[in-house]
Amino acid sequence: MRHAASEHSADVGHQRETHTSWDTELVPGPQGRTHRPEADCPVEVALTAVSGRWTTLLLRELMGGPRGFTELRKLLPELSAKVLSDRLRALQERGLVEVERQRAFPVRTRYALTGAGQALRPLLVELYATGEALLRLAGHGGGSPPAP
Amino acid sequence: MRHAASEHSADVGHQRETHTSWDTELVPGPQGRTHRPEADCPVEVALTAVSGRWTTLLLRELMGGPRGFTELRKLLPELSAKVLSDRLRALQERGLVEVERQRAFPVRTRYALTGAGQALRPLLVELYATGEALLRLAGHGGGSPPAP
DNA sequence: CGGAATCCTATCGGATACTG
């Protein structure tokens, strides 16, 4: 992924009346210039992919390779079977996870990330980095934007 | 439960044990990874910051500079006053937005991102990039991760 | 202009129990 999300924090001070119609870095294309939450907006797509309690933890486990149902339950003991089942189904419906079943005995099921699922990795890393930044900035004055 | 990665170095992943099976870039965490969703986990912090319908669109508007209440309603016409009020309050409580009021007539109120709020910009960019990637990958499945 | 107060419904997520 070639997005330069990591090193551009310098020019954020462009806060006043914008002479351009919109921020081309933040909103690269017309798809991003929506006036309401649309399911096909890239931001919504990404947000939907990681939405729901336990989802990011589940994705983290699957990033380590294919896992079975009970294996996942052991890795996340406080996650109920119902919710795990819900999450896995949602991830499959969104094409982020695929399942291989062996109907022989004992029944073996493996959940694995698809290519799309693996594409979520940079987002998880960015979520962690941003969360750390927020924790650092919280408390000692938010720091105001430049005064008019 | 502090994370060792709170000492934010340039590289995202660095941890004490190097023989572990999990991904050190993905999980920079210390003695062990969290096994449940905790409010102080950086990923949860970041996710909470952008959670809720309309929130990312609202943040996008505020990235362009301070805005008034009705101004925001015009920019996002389908966002109800109640939800806008809810969002702005939540953002204030999390230290992401601050408000300046002029009680003179007419009442003028401006909502502006704090430093912490501006720190969300890379995350929004990454959400957009990841969403685009997912839209490209959607449909034609994907490869499985390497089996253990 | 800039909100707060209510009300109302859909969905979420946890607990529990049962099945192939």
Place this chain on the structure above:
DNA sequence: CAGTATCCGATAGGATTCCG
């Protein structure tokens, strides 16, 4: 082992109405 089936309380968020 790998799930499904129900039930249920708690929010989320939209519509509407009213206020300084």
